[in-house]
Structures are given as C-alpha cells and as structure tokens.
Amino acid sequence: MGKGFFISKAVGVVLIIVGAGALATIIALSVVYSQEKAKNNEVSPTHATTTTTSTGTTGTTGTTTGGPTTPPSNETWDKYRLPTTLKPDHYNLTLRPHLKPDPTTQIYHFTGSSSVEFICESETDLILIHSNKLIYYNQTNGQMASLKAVDPGHNAPSIKSTFLKTETQYLVIQLDGNLMAGQRYQLHTEFIGELADDLGGFYRSEYKENGETKVVATTQMQPTDARKAFPCFDEPAMKAVFYITLIHDINTTALSNGEQASQENIVIDGETLLKTVFKPTERMSTYLLAFIVSDFGYIQNSVDGVLVRIFARKSAIDAGQGQYALNKTGPILKFFEQYYNSSYPLPKSDQIALPDFNAGAMENWGLITYRETALLYDEEYSSNSNKERIATIIAHELAHMWFGNLVTLRWWNDLWLNEGFASYVEYLGADNAEPEWKLKDLIVLNDVHRVFAIDALTSSHPLSSREEDIQRPEQISELFDAISYSKGASVLRMLSDFLTEEVFQHGLQTYLKTFQFQNAVYTDLWHHLQMAVDLTESKLNVSKIMNTWVLQMGYPVVTINTATGVVSQKHFLLDPDSEVTVKSEFNYEWIVPIKWMKTGAVQNQLWLEAKSVTIEEMKASGDAWVLANHLVAGYYRVNYDDGNWNKLLNILNTNRLLIPEINRAQLIDDAFNLARAKIVRTELALETTKYLRMETDFMPWESALDNLDFFYLMFDRSEVYGYMQDYLRNQVTPLFNYYKTITENWSKVPTGHLDQYNQVNAITLACKTGHPECITLATTWFKDWMTTEQNKIHPNLRSTVYCNAIAAGGADEWEFAWKKFQNATIAIEADKLRYALSCTKQPWLLNRYLEYTLEPKLVRKQDATSTIVYIAGNVVGQPLAWDFVRARWEYIFNQYGGGSFSFSNLINGVTKRFSTEFELQQLEQFKKDNADVGFGSGTLALDQSMERTRSNIKWLAENQENVLTWFKTEAER
Structure with a gap:
C-alpha cells in the first residue's frame, strides 16, 4: 500500500464498527434483500433468489432463521x-453492485455468489471462512451455505448448522461428518452486502461531473477487508486463483485484476445489464x-506487449491529467524488470484514480488504485512536489508487483519487509x-529523519513482531x-x-525466483542475500547483522571521541530518563556499519560490533576533523566530542561545501535531536543554524525547518516566540532575496527540482516570521485572484501563498477559498485549498471547519483526519481540534471507523504541541474516559x-x- 499522504506514509484502519448503527444497516439490508426476492424468481444467486429471508439475523451473531440465538463458544472459531x-484452490465469484440506492431504505448494496474450491489438508468436521457484514441467503436446506465434493465417487458430509461469529469475523459451518484429507470440496454461498462509503472492502465513491452525481463501485481489501466483499479465506498465505464476473449497468466499465475474457448483455427483472467475465x-x-x-475514461499504450492503461473521471482524462502517469509507468516497469531480472508477470497494468480512497495507493495485482492526487497531473494546477509524489507512488506500487504480489509475506508480522522494501526502491x-531530480537522497529527509522521531520512543516497536502477537484486525492495522x-x-x-x-x-x-507465486518470511530473504554474499570474498553474516x-526497536547513537579514538554506541532515546520495559536479546546493541570522512576525504568503512572500541584512525588532532555516517547510509545518529563539533561548525561557516549536502542536513538533525535527548547542549544545536544565512541548498534548510517546527510547537x-521570530527572519532574508533575484522578482521558476522546493521554503519561513515583503507578496497575489478570478500564482507556491494570505486576512479570504474548494474539479488544487483553510487565525472559522470534517x-x-490535523497544526486551532476530538471521540470511532479515519495520525496530530502537566492529565483522562470505546489503530x-508529552x-x-537567552542574544546582534 502507498504511504498514505505524507503527510503520511502509513495508514491505520479500524475494521469493526459496532452498536446501533451497524444493527440498523443489517436490518436495512434484510429489507432490501426481501424486496429483491419479492420482485422475481430468478435462478442466479447474484440476483437475489432464495426461498426464505434472513430476518433472523441479529447485530451480534447474524444467525439464520432456526439457528442458535447466540453462537456457542469454541476454541477454534474464537481464535x-x-x-x-483447509486450503483454497480457486474461487468463482460473481458480484452485482447497485449504483443507485434502494428506493425504500436508501441504502446502496451489492449482491453476490461465491463458490470456493478447497483441499482438505487434515480431517475436520468444521469449515471456517472469513465473513464480515454480509447477509447470507438461506439455502433450501435452511443453511447459509451448501457443500459438495468435487472428486468423483466421493460425497461431502451434510451441513449441520451455520452461524456468523462477528467478533472473529467468521462464517462457521458445522458438519455432521468429516471432510477427508486430500479430498477437494466446493462451498457455495449467496449473499448481500452494503455498498457503503466507508472506504473498505467493496465500497462506493461519489463525485460530480457536469452537475450529475455519479457513483463508482470500487475496492480496498488490504489488510482484512476482502471478507466484507465475499466469504473467503482472508489471510495472505491462503493464495488462490480467482475467476471474477461482474454484472453492471449499461454504459459502465468493469475492471478487475485479470484481463476481460468476454462481455454480453443480459436481462434481469426487465433491466438490460452487462455481464463482464474476466480471465x-x-x-x-x-x-x-x-x-x-x-463510467471512467482511459488512455493507454503498450510496453513490450504489456497493456498499460490509466483510468480516471472522463473530464480528468479529457484534460490530459493521466498523461504523465502513462508516460512514466512504462519506464518504471522496465526498470523493475531489469532490477528484479524478471519479466512483469501479468499481461496488463491498469491504474485508476479514485475520488474517494483512504490510502495513497494500493498495489492490487494488475489493477492499482490511487487517490486522484497520487496519479493525476495537471501542469496548470500541480506543483513539482505533486509531480514527484506521482512518480514515487507509481514506483512504490509497481515495485510491489514482484515484491509483495509475486512473492507475498506469510503473515502480517512481516509487513515491514513488504512495505519497507517498496518504500526504499520507489x-x-x-x-x-x-x-535530473536527484531523488535518491530525499529518502533521508522523507524516511530516515521522519522515523527517527518515532523510533526514539520507548513505545516504539521492532520491525518484525512475533506472529502470535499479531492476531486481531486492529493489531494488523x-x-x-x-x-x-x-x-x-x-x-x-543500509x-x-x-x-x-x-x-x-x-x-x-x-529470492523472487525461488518463491514466486508463494509466500515467504524475512529470513528467507536473508538466506538468499547470504548466498549472494558467499559468492564474493566478503565474510559478512547477513542474519547476524x-x-x-529487525528484532529490537530503536537505533543507536554512535559517539566518536576524536581525541582518544574511542567509538561507542548507546540506545538513543528522546527522553533519556524514560524506562525501556521491553527486553531485547541483543541488549540494545547493534552491529553498525560506519562510513566516514576525515577532513573531507572518504575513508574505508568500519564496523562497530561492541558497546565501545578504540579505533586509532578516528583520532583527529590539529585542524583535522571527522564526520561519520557519510551520505547517511546508516540508520543511526552520530555524536562527537566538543572539539570535533566545534571544528564541524567552523567548516559549515567557512567552507561548507567540504561537507556533502546530505551530511549538512544530517549534522543539523542529529544536533537538534541529541540536544532533545540531553546528550549535547541545546545551544550547540541552535549554532548549526547560524551558517544558514549562506546556505542555498534545499536539504540543510529542510532539515533545519523540520527541527525548528519543534521549537514552534x-x-x-x-x-x-518573538525573539525566535526575529532571529529566523534575519536568517531567511538572504535566501528570500536570493530567490527573488534568480526568479527575476518572482516571475520565473528555478530550474532545479530541489531549488524549486527551496524557493517554497524561503517564502514559507519569510512569511511565517513576518517578513513584510513576503506578507505583501502573498496577500497581493491572493487579492488579485479574488478580484480578477484569474489565478496567476504558480502551482509550486500556491499552498504557502494561500495559507499566508488566509492567515493575514479575515472572513472574506476564508469564504473565497472555501467557495473555490467546494467548486474545485482538480483534486490537487482542492488539497492545496483544504490545507490553506486551516491557516486562518479566526477561531470561529476554525470551529466551523472542524464541524465540516x-x-x-x-x-x-478520506480527508477528514488530515484536515483536523492541519487545524491542530495552527496554534489557534490546536486547542479547538483537541476539544473537538475529545467531545466526539465515540461518534468518530463508531461511525467513521472502517477505512475513513487514520486514528494514529489523528491522535499524534492533535497532541504534538502538548508540553504541560495539564495537557498530560487531559491525555490520561481521555484514555481513561474512552477505554470502553477503544482507540483501534490509534492505541x-x-x-x-x-510519552512524547512527558518528554516535552x-x-x-x-x-x-x-533558549530564550540564546535567541534574544542572536536577534539583537
């Protein structure tokens, strides 16, 4: 899955919605089913044909008429x-989504039938198959399913009883005899489900085109929502072949993982529909x-026999917004074929942009789904960062076609290998x-520095969990x-x-060749990497390192004393006084690869395999200096003795280009975080920002701004605050003037990709610190748009200009932006406006905006969580957002569960400014007050x-x- 919005590479999902709302939906679905049944006497199960209704279904057990009121307890189905x-071999699945609501209940729904053929691996009288929020049509024998033997001369036992176990999400089928090991059986079910707008399973997305509301039936199965679409063995190791048939309205297009095999018109209840069968x-x-x-449109081309298609709303396709994705998919696909030394394993690669999609994208094999902002590019509205995001997310998802899809993790405890690998090779x-973009280095800012902050907490977790510790859907999420x-x-x-x-x-x-079409664990990859190592002269032990x-949380800070040559390591904790309660078999020691420089010259790599060692080469006297973790190849921080720190600060101020750009960013990030951990003085960290008056490169500035965000919070x-503003305004003014000059008074765009990013940084910080010329620039551009209705603001600058103009303005500016947001037909432009609306300083407007979420x-x-977090990022909006979330937590959790809220992002986002005992007490009370409701993926x-609040x-x-003294002194120089 794509990295959320990065805003947020990851996405948490709560899978179980309980309470009156769920029961009402089940009852409504039962009514819909009864109505469909009454219409006709069709024989196809997908057309609502049964002999009895399932009105005996309840909100807790979903039992059929005549079945038990409460499912019995059983060790097997309670797990x-x-x-x-049982092991599935293949499914025959037919689904019919209804794109108009039922006239009586106003509920959208789908009907379906599924026949799964499975092999009995060991003798049993019980069938468990995953099912969530589906209502089953009763069969003629009064059960929710029918069973038959596939092998000639063999009979299946009769079904004794069926019921739904909602807690563990099973359809339970008890038999009056045993299934025999080695025999094949076929289980047939007929069902109805809600085509809800919850962004999970088989769901609906809505959009307006030419004034008409249109509905898309689409899917998001990862991690455990396939069971919402049809009964299935919904675990990654339970691989099977799928034969998919979709019955759908005329003038709509059906897509699935496989190629279309056939299509024909059929008539159901007097209505002509299309029946599309896939290979x-x-x-x-x-x-x-x-x-x-x-009813999307598409564009296509062919890459060495592979059909590549980009699907989106017709207006978006007609406007050419899919062309960039189409142009880049082919080269990226070919790159990965070479990288993996393996041909793309499918005949087609469909990619589709959806108006409503919770993640950034999803790597469905042969049919990748995206948010519109992650796939569609429009030169008039899209910034260079939007363009980069499209390229990297396409690369992320295409990487999964092999690593994740062709070879799949055995269980979710190894999710890190799947997603971590795609996040690297993207x-x-x-x-x-x-x-020309020089993207490879950006992993340091986007991933390494980003995750350092979380992995420095005692509440972090190892990459690989024990399989038995990851059981429930919310634990997976x-x-x-x-x-x-x-x-x-x-x-x-690394x-x-x-x-x-x-x-x-x-x-x-x-590894890929050995395990293709199978499942694997991370140690299988280590084994194959070790075989590759053994072909060289290297003696490295991959697993040992x-x-x-992988098996312990956190990371080390490597300390180098250039006077003595002593190199040591220690578990880096943001709060050094916090207690690590999770034991580690490695005692929080790492085998650390150290790439380093000495006075500007790159040295041979060293290994740190103990708590402390003496390395003579690390001694540096006179003017010599040492810089470790060259190009930030390693996952660790570096500290030095005071003498070496002073030398590095001097080099930054006198000859910064001796230090690679990526390491200048590293020095800033390490210094600020070492200061937060009380390892170095905070003044030393602040000293790393003094040279920025001379810096024009993006990465050091971005690193500084990321860390100064903490100071703002x-x-x-x-x-x-006032002295900090004065200092930072002085520091950014040369950069602001630099970009004013090279863009000829903001009339041109810088040529370099990263230069364009740093232009945004210059304007953002200048305006944030109250630079008069910057504020005038932003408000003038925005006012011109309001007056002329012609938006001349370059797409690269729109987010920061909109935000600063709205922050400096009042209700008129906010209402203008709100109107533009509501009428935006380009998702990327809508996102820029949605963020900017959170920048107002008017509490009443922010409260209104919170209610709108x-x-x-x-x-x-899909945008509700990030919008609340945007508002919480505003110093005026933070207490409003916190009160809003606290007051509505039960409603948010129960009604917006499913795939629509990322609870981890939400909780982190609204509490990141917390730094007082009172706020800590509020957090603790919030946890206590909502213990019965739960926090799902936000736990x-x-x-x-x-933990972060205590540290703050x-x-x-x-x-x-x-800090006050330092900023005051520097601001008054």
Whole structure:
C-alpha cells in the first residue's frame, strides 16, 4: 500500500464498527434483500433468489432463521487465525453492485455468489471462512451455505448448522461428518452486502461531473477487508486463483485484476445489464483483489506487449491529467524488470484514480488504485512536489508487483519487509524515470529523519513482531505505520549499501525466483542475500547483522571521541530518563556499519560490533576533523566530542561545501535531536543554524525547518516566540532575496527540482516570521485572484501563498477559498485549498471547519483526519481540534471507523504541541474516559503521545530559559 499522504506514509484502519448503527444497516439490508426476492424468481444467486429471508439475523451473531440465538463458544472459531485444515484452490465469484440506492431504505448494496474450491489438508468436521457484514441467503436446506465434493465417487458430509461469529469475523459451518484429507470440496454461498462509503472492502465513491452525481463501485481489501466483499479465506498465505464476473449497468466499465475474457448483455427483472467475465488471475492473496465498476475514461499504450492503461473521471482524462502517469509507468516497469531480472508477470497494468480512497495507493495485482492526487497531473494546477509524489507512488506500487504480489509475506508480522522494501526502491524507480531530480537522497529527509522521531520512543516497536502477537484486525492495522514503511526502507537501504547494490540485487533476484507465486518470511530473504554474499570474498553474516536491526526497536547513537579514538554506541532515546520495559536479546546493541570522512576525504568503512572500541584512525588532532555516517547510509545518529563539533561548525561557516549536502542536513538533525535527548547542549544545536544565512541548498534548510517546527510547537505560546521570530527572519532574508533575484522578482521558476522546493521554503519561513515583503507578496497575489478570478500564482507556491494570505486576512479570504474548494474539479488544487483553510487565525472559522470534517458532502471522508490535523497544526486551532476530538471521540470511532479515519495520525496530530502537566492529565483522562470505546489503530499512538508529552514537559523545564537567552542574544546582534 502507498504511504498514505505524507503527510503520511502509513495508514491505520479500524475494521469493526459496532452498536446501533451497524444493527440498523443489517436490518436495512434484510429489507432490501426481501424486496429483491419479492420482485422475481430468478435462478442466479447474484440476483437475489432464495426461498426464505434472513430476518433472523441479529447485530451480534447474524444467525439464520432456526439457528442458535447466540453462537456457542469454541476454541477454534474464537481464535482470529484460520486453522490449517483447509486450503483454497480457486474461487468463482460473481458480484452485482447497485449504483443507485434502494428506493425504500436508501441504502446502496451489492449482491453476490461465491463458490470456493478447497483441499482438505487434515480431517475436520468444521469449515471456517472469513465473513464480515454480509447477509447470507438461506439455502433450501435452511443453511447459509451448501457443500459438495468435487472428486468423483466421493460425497461431502451434510451441513449441520451455520452461524456468523462477528467478533472473529467468521462464517462457521458445522458438519455432521468429516471432510477427508486430500479430498477437494466446493462451498457455495449467496449473499448481500452494503455498498457503503466507508472506504473498505467493496465500497462506493461519489463525485460530480457536469452537475450529475455519479457513483463508482470500487475496492480496498488490504489488510482484512476482502471478507466484507465475499466469504473467503482472508489471510495472505491462503493464495488462490480467482475467476471474477461482474454484472453492471449499461454504459459502465468493469475492471478487475485479470484481463476481460468476454462481455454480453443480459436481462434481469426487465433491466438490460452487462455481464463482464474476466480471465483467471494468477495464484494470489485475497488482499490484492480488486473489482471496479465506473463510467471512467482511459488512455493507454503498450510496453513490450504489456497493456498499460490509466483510468480516471472522463473530464480528468479529457484534460490530459493521466498523461504523465502513462508516460512514466512504462519506464518504471522496465526498470523493475531489469532490477528484479524478471519479466512483469501479468499481461496488463491498469491504474485508476479514485475520488474517494483512504490510502495513497494500493498495489492490487494488475489493477492499482490511487487517490486522484497520487496519479493525476495537471501542469496548470500541480506543483513539482505533486509531480514527484506521482512518480514515487507509481514506483512504490509497481515495485510491489514482484515484491509483495509475486512473492507475498506469510503473515502480517512481516509487513515491514513488504512495505519497507517498496518504500526504499520507489526512490530508485522514480530516479530512473526522472534522473535530473536527484531523488535518491530525499529518502533521508522523507524516511530516515521522519522515523527517527518515532523510533526514539520507548513505545516504539521492532520491525518484525512475533506472529502470535499479531492476531486481531486492529493489531494488523497498527503495523501500517512509519516503522514498517520508513524504518523498513531505511534499514534495507543500509543493507544494500554495505552489501553493495550488485550483491543485494543478486540475492533479491534468486529470492523472487525461488518463491514466486508463494509466500515467504524475512529470513528467507536473508538466506538468499547470504548466498549472494558467499559468492564474493566478503565474510559478512547477513542474519547476524540485520537481526540486531529487525528484532529490537530503536537505533543507536554512535559517539566518536576524536581525541582518544574511542567509538561507542548507546540506545538513543528522546527522553533519556524514560524506562525501556521491553527486553531485547541483543541488549540494545547493534552491529553498525560506519562510513566516514576525515577532513573531507572518504575513508574505508568500519564496523562497530561492541558497546565501545578504540579505533586509532578516528583520532583527529590539529585542524583535522571527522564526520561519520557519510551520505547517511546508516540508520543511526552520530555524536562527537566538543572539539570535533566545534571544528564541524567552523567548516559549515567557512567552507561548507567540504561537507556533502546530505551530511549538512544530517549534522543539523542529529544536533537538534541529541540536544532533545540531553546528550549535547541545546545551544550547540541552535549554532548549526547560524551558517544558514549562506546556505542555498534545499536539504540543510529542510532539515533545519523540520527541527525548528519543534521549537514552534514548544514556544509559540511563550515569550521565546518573538525573539525566535526575529532571529529566523534575519536568517531567511538572504535566501528570500536570493530567490527573488534568480526568479527575476518572482516571475520565473528555478530550474532545479530541489531549488524549486527551496524557493517554497524561503517564502514559507519569510512569511511565517513576518517578513513584510513576503506578507505583501502573498496577500497581493491572493487579492488579485479574488478580484480578477484569474489565478496567476504558480502551482509550486500556491499552498504557502494561500495559507499566508488566509492567515493575514479575515472572513472574506476564508469564504473565497472555501467557495473555490467546494467548486474545485482538480483534486490537487482542492488539497492545496483544504490545507490553506486551516491557516486562518479566526477561531470561529476554525470551529466551523472542524464541524465540516464530519460532513462527507463538505469534506470527503478520506480527508477528514488530515484536515483536523492541519487545524491542530495552527496554534489557534490546536486547542479547538483537541476539544473537538475529545467531545466526539465515540461518534468518530463508531461511525467513521472502517477505512475513513487514520486514528494514529489523528491522535499524534492533535497532541504534538502538548508540553504541560495539564495537557498530560487531559491525555490520561481521555484514555481513561474512552477505554470502553477503544482507540483501534490509534492505541499505540496514544501511548506515544503521552510519552512524547512527558518528554516535552521535562525538556521545556530544562531549556526554556537558555533558549530564550540564546535567541534574544542572536536577534539583537
């Protein structure tokens, strides 16, 4: 799955919605079913044909008429993992989505039938198959399913009883005899489900085109929502072949993983429909299934016999917004074929942009789904960062076609390997497609530095969990976080670096060839990498090294004393006084690869395999200096003795180009975080920003701004704020003037990709610190748009200009932007406006905006979480957002569960400014008050927020006076 919005590479999903709302939906579906049944006497199960209704279904058990009122307790079906007694071979699945609501209940629904053929692995009298929120048509024998033997001369036992176990999400089928080992059976079911707008399973997305509301039936199965679309063995190891048939309205297009095999008109209840049959899929996991019905348009080309198509709303296709994705898909696909030494395993690669989609994208095999902003590019509206995001997300998803789809994780505890790998090689694929952008280094800012902040908490977790610890759907959802994506990418990049890319690729290629169409665990990859290493003269032990990074949380800070040559390591914790309660078999020691420089010259790599060692080469006397973690290839921080720090600061101020750009960014990030951990003085960290008056490169500035965000969060309500503003305004003014000059008074666009990013940084910080010329620039451009209705603001600058103009303005500016947001037909432009609306300083407007987040017709469900977090990022909006979330938590959790809210992002976002005892008490009370409601995928985030708040409280108490003095002194120079 794509990295959310990055805003947020990861996405948490709550899978179970309970309470009166769920019961009402079930009852409504039962009414719909009864109405459909009464209409006709068709024989096809997908057309609502049964002999009895399922009005006996309840909100807790879903039992059929005549079945037990409450399901009996049983050790097997009370467990969340499937038993190993049955193994699916293939499914025949027919679905009919209704794109108009039922006239009586106003509920959207779909009907379906499924026949799954499975092999009995060991004798059993019980069939468990996953099912969630489906109502089953009763069969003639009064049960919810029918069973027959496939092998000639063999009979299946009769079904004794069927019922739904909603807690563990099973359809339970008890038999009056045993299924025999080695025999094949076929289970047939007929069902109805809601085509809800919850962004999970088989769901609906709505949009307006030419004044008409249109509905798309689409899917998001990962991780455990295929069971909402049809009964299935919904675990990644339960691979099977899928024969998909979709029955849909005339003038709509049906898509699925496989190629279309045939299409014909059929008449049902007097209505002419289309029946589209797809060729069978390859053997694959349920979470990679996709089926979509829409009236979208598309463009296409062919890449060495592979059909590539880009689907989107017709108006978007007609406007050429799919062309960039189409142009880049082919080169990226070819790159990965070479990288994996394996041909693309399917005949087609469909990619579709959806108006409503919770993640960034999803790697469904042969039919990749995207948010519109992650696939569609419009030169008039899209910034260079929008363009980069499209290239990297396409690369991320195409990387999965092999790593994840062809070879699939056995269980979700190894999710990090799947997502971490794609998050690493997305930079390689996008860099190949856009070589002038210099994308490879950006992994340091986007992933390494990003995840360092989370992995420095005691509430972090290892990359690989024990299989038995990840059982429930919400536990699985919690794994879709920055650790799995960004730390996974960071340590795999480190592994590739010290093995060399050639060795890494060779091991990867044999791994994929060995396990194609099967499942694997991370140690299988280690084995194949070791075989590749053994072909060289290297004596590296891959498992020994990497297990220290995979099986324990956190990372080390490596301290180098250049006076003595002593090099040591220690578990880096943001709060050094916090207690690590999770034991580690490695005692929080790592085997650390150290690439380094000495006085500007790159040295041979060293290894740190103990707590402390003496390395003579690390001694540096006189003017000599040492810089470790060259090009930030390693996943660790570096500290030095005071003398070496002073030398490095001097080099930054006198000859910064001796230090690579990526390491200048590293020095800033390490210094600020070492200061937060009380390892170095906070003043030393602030000293790293003094040279920025001379810096024009993007990465150091971005690193500084990322770290200064923490200072804004801690001090924008205190007396430090004014002096900090004065200092930073002085520091950014040369950069602001630099871009004013090279763009000829803002009339041109900088040529370099990263230069365009740094132009945005210059304007953003200048306006944020109250630079008069910058404020005038933003408000003038925005006012011109309001007056002339012609938007002349360059797409690169729109987010920051909109935000600053709205912050400086009042209700008129906000209402103008709100109107533009509501009428926006380009998703990327709508996103820029949605962010900017959160920048107003008017509390009443922010409160109104918060209320809008729970109105899907005003703010799409997919955008609700990030909008609340945007508002919380505003110093005026933060307490409003926190009160809003607290007051409505039960409603948000129960009604917006499913795929529409990322609870981890939400909790982290609204609490990141917390730094007082009172706010900590509020957090603790929030946890206590909502213990019965639950926090789903936000459970870990809540603990992290409390830990972060405690750390902030202590840091402020120890640093506020010193920080005030430093900023005051520097601002008055």
